[in-house]
Amino acid sequence: MSTSKMKWNKYDFFILIIILIPTGLLVTFYNKLPNELATHFGISGKPNGYQGKITFLLFNIFLLIGVPLLMKVTRYIDPQKRNYDKFEPTYDIFRLIFSAFLSVMMITLLFYNLGHSVxxxxxxxxxxxxxxxxxxxxxxxxxxxxxxxxxxxxxxxxxxxxxxxxxxxxxxxxxxxxxxxxxxxxxxxxxxxxxxxxxxxxxxxxxxxxxxxxxxxxxxx
Known part of the structure; x- marks a missing residue:
């Protein structure tokens, strides 16, 4: 794969699916969410930080899209960008893993704030x-x-x-x-x-x- 021109592959498709699942859930249940959402928890498991509903929605969508996209772009501007060809599938798996991690965290927060026992x-x-x-x-x-x-x-x-x-x-x-x-x-x-x-x-x-x-x-x- 050329290191001078950005290309898209199957991992980008899987990442897109991973992004769409929590995004779709957020949009679907948006009106059922409280105005203030718990987003940070202490070591006891009790919430100690909150975000407004619209802020929560926009921030998390931005995070879901931004992290894998930033990782996608970074490999092309890294001074050692030619080395990425040697572990390209591994790097894409890392992008996939981080996207899945963020998605699970977001879905967990969503269901917690919807009142489910989580x-x-x-x-x-x-x-x-x-x-x-x-x-x-x-x-x-x-x-x-x-x-x-x-x-x-x-x-x-x-x-x-x-x-x-x-x-x-x-x-x-x-x-x-x-x-x-x-x-x-x-x-x-x-x-x-x-x-x-x-x-x-x-x-x-x-x-x-x-x-x-x-x-x-x-x-x-």
């Missing part, structure tokens, strides 16, 4: 866990770029550091995501605290690893 915290943790599992599963396929992946000063400075760090980060994020899914079934406050610990660990370890690996390779030269 365990917001459990759903959020499960979705975050699944997101990290997907990212971890495909992480080793990500080639050197400035847009997506484990971007530390050391991975961006050395392509070998990038490759090895992502090879480490893949199973780490996959395992961390699985743990977050399991944690979702614990009581609210405990689940949130342990989730933050897990996410901190799987974030910090690749960062520290990339630093020491860079120093090691730099010393060998």
């Amino acid at each position: 365990n917001i915290q459990m759903i959020i943790l499960i979705c975050i866990g699944i997101l990290f599992m997907f990212l971890g599963n495909y992480m080793s396929r990500i080639r050197f770029n400035y847009t997506i992946g484990i971007r530390t000063p050391w991975t961006l400075a050395n392509e070998e550091v990038w490759r090895r760090t992502h090879r480490l980060g893949g199973p780490l994020w996959l395992t961390g995501g699985l743990l977050v899914v399991i944690l979702a079934f614990l009581p609210g406050n405990i689940a949130f605290v342990y989730m933050m610990i897990v996410l901190a660990i799987i974030t910090i370890i690749p960062m520290v690893y990339s630093y020491f690996l860079f120093k090691k390779l730099d010393h060998q030269q």
Whole structure:
């Protein structure tokens, strides 16, 4: 695929379907929604942030369209854009995953605000866990770029550091995501605290690893 001209593929069609489902639900149930919608929740699972109905509608539609579109455009302006040809299907799967994540979050908020009994915290943790599992599963396929992946000063400075760090980060994020899914079934406050610990660990370890690996390779030269 040419890196100089934007083209559309089957993943864009699937993303469009994913976008249309929550958008259609939002429009369909718009008149049944309260004027103020809960959009942010504390660690207890209780709402502590609200948006007006029209703001909620416009913001979420903008987010649904904007995120996958921005990712679509970014690959063509990335200084390492030629590398995207080496992992194009993986990058498109990432766009699909992020779109699905946003759609599920939006549908969850919609049904919560319609008065349905929804365990917001459990759903959020499960979705975050699944997101990290997907990212971890495909992480080793990500080639050197400035847009997506484990971007530390050391991975961006050395392509070998990038490759090895992502090879480490893949199973780490996959395992961390699985743990977050399991944690979702614990009581609210405990689940949130342990989730933050897990996410901190799987974030910090690749960062520290990339630093020491860079120093090691730099010393060998």
